[in-house]
Amino acid sequence: MNGATPVLRWPSLRQPLDVLFLFCCLLLTADVLVPEIFSHGKTKDYSLWYWAGQQVLQGGDLYARQTRGTLDFIYPPPPAVLLALPTWFGKIPFYLTLCVLNSAAWAITSQLSNAMTGSKKIPTPWLAALPGIATITFVFDQYDLGQPNLVLLALMLLGFWWMQKGRPWLGGSMFALATAIKVFPIAVLPYLLWRRHWAASASMIVATLALLYVMPAPVRGFERNATELKTWFNAMVGSSSEKGFGQRDEQNWSWVNQSVIAMTHRLVRPINYYLDDPQHAPEYMNVIDVPYKTANWIVIAVSGLIGLGFIWAIPAYRRMTERSTAEELGILFCLMTVASPLARQYYFMWLFLPLTVLMHRAAFDDRPAVRTGTWTLIGVSMALMVLSLPVFPAFWQAWGNNLLATALLAGGLIWHMHHAPQTSERLVP
Incomplete structure (x- = not known):
């Protein structure tokens, strides 16, 4: 309508x-x-x-x-x-x-x-x-x-x-x-x-x-x-150190944190992701074992690549449209969510805008295959987020279910940004 x-x-x-x-x-x-x-x-x-x-x-x-x-x-x-x-x-x-x-x-x-x-x-x-x-x-x-x-x-x-x-x-x-x-x-x-x-x-x-x-x-x-x-x-x-940062050491490296910083450290250092639960047997998920300082350099490299990817994805000013601006802001909100040093479950409330933009694309795009693909992407992302409910083991959050859902939403927004319908109009500043 x-x-x-x-x-x-x-x-x-x-x-x-x-x-x-x-x-x-x-x-x-x-x-x-x-x-x-x-x-x-x-x-x-x-x-x-x-x-x-x-x-x-x-x-x-x-x-x-x-x-x-x-x-x-x-x-x-x-x-x-x-x-x-x-x-x-x-x-x-x-x-x-x-x-x-x-x-x-x-x-x-x-x-x-x-x-x-x-x-x-x-x-x-x-x-x-x-x-x-x-x-x-x-x-x-x-x-x-x-x-x-x-x-x-x-x-x-x-x-x-x-x-x-x-x-x-x-x-x-x-x-x-x-x-x-x-x-x-x-x-x-x-x-x-x-x-x-x-x-x-x-x-x-x-x-x-x-x-x-x-x-x-x-x-x-x-x-x-x-x-x-x-x-x-x-x-x-x-106060950042190998033990943690921001006065919440037991949470920062544990499964409750799905930020880029925490996820990277858990993958490259042998960190017990049940640090916040001393009663639970230690569990690890690292695929390599590097020192703390090296892990920080990896975080910087990963963050830099994400930032460069964002710069590549967004259009030049002369090619901006109202649609692309909405998608750009949706990606930005995804990145701000996971860029926070501490990204607990409730931080992903900030996916509201990316989800809304994609739902509008899924509902109003005039290409049937695009509508189906967008709804499928949203469905997969929501299924990943559901894994954060208490009925599921913390294992899924340790491996970044919400972080992966955020990446999928951002990817969907990037696709729409680069495959907009031909009727898109130039954004009037």
């Missing part, structure tokens, strides 16, 4: 799938609030976020609390400052606020992803909802664990949406906010520089520095904020 590009809208009680979405949000919110109200309290990161917000309100040290010699709060100061005010109202209102943020981010992610596919078609309600259904386990993790990755995804999509609307400074500020909350979105900056998005790049750099150094200062004090930033940086960025 042809029509105008969809825009952000409120859910409607007249739309059955919108009602289903709201019902899912209520169920996921209940998963957070019911244990807090009727049981022993919600676990995971909720209590940590609440503690950090309270530390800001009470003037305490954000990095004072440690478990077995590692920091409990491993984020930079800005998110704690941003969440301080909601914690003033108590745990239940605070947890509810986080759930509302996740629900809003989920809706924004779905609507923007469907609006940014470059297909110039309005999807049917079921097609628009399909990426959300396909990634529901990742969404559950965001609510259940109290992780901000869904909110970060919405911010990144908003950033590119504003850039496409001719407001790069606003777009760059969205990237900056995501980076100030959880640093791995900074991976978008090299892309912005390569594509010569100078205004967005400058906005991101300036806004990131302002959020890290200026925004917390009136609350924490300039000197104290600088000291806490240094503590965080040394602990999270400057």
Whole structure:
């Protein structure tokens, strides 16, 4: 069906799938609030976020609390400052606020992803909802664990949406906010520089520095904020070693991490991928045995090849179309997901945009064989992701089921980028 590009809208009680979405949000919110109200309290990161917000309100040290010699709060100061005010109202209102943020981010992610596919078609309600259904386990993790990755995804999509609307400074500020909350979105900056998005790049750099150094200062004090930033940086960025990195040594090399860094090290060094479970017998998957420094050089080489492959795949500016731009951003989100040093299960929520773009290609391409092939690729990728469910052994995640699914999705996007229908139009800057 042809029509105008969809825009952000409120859910409607007249739309059955919108009602289903709201019902899912209520169920996921209940998963957070019911244990807090009727049981022993919600676990995971909720209590940590609440503690950090309270530390800001009470003037305490954000990095004072440690478990077995590692920091409990491993984020930079800005998110704690941003969440301080909601914690003033108590745990239940605070947890509810986080759930509302996740629900809003989920809706924004779905609507923007469907609006940014470059297909110039309005999807049917079921097609628009399909990426959300396909990634529901990742969404559950965001609510259940109290992780901000869904909110970060919405911010990144908003950033590119504003850039496409001719407001790069606003777009760059969205990237900056995501980076100030959880640093791995900074991976978008090299892309912005390569594509010569100078205004967005400058906005991101300036806004990131302002959020890290200026925004917390009136609350924490300039000197104290600088000291806490240094503590965080040394602990999270400057702590890499053979044992691990980022204050989570037992997780970084284990099966829970499917980043390019972790997968490469597990394949080239004899690492027990059950490091996070001392009760489990050690298991290894390395095909060669090299020293730690050599493994890091292999990571650099692999990452460099992936980066060069991305540069080769994307078209020159004069050949860009709305379709190719959507596919390019889909590949970029795939790469940002696995480029993060720690890519646990819930990080793959960022595959929402790549999946949406490919589903639009599978639904609207005028070549029957291409539609069939694209749906098959999506099906294989989803089957690989299903292997992360707890009913399957961790062996599959150790060998990178989600990483392989990400590679397949990126490969499908590259194919479509280089085999677009002849009717594709030039992107108007």
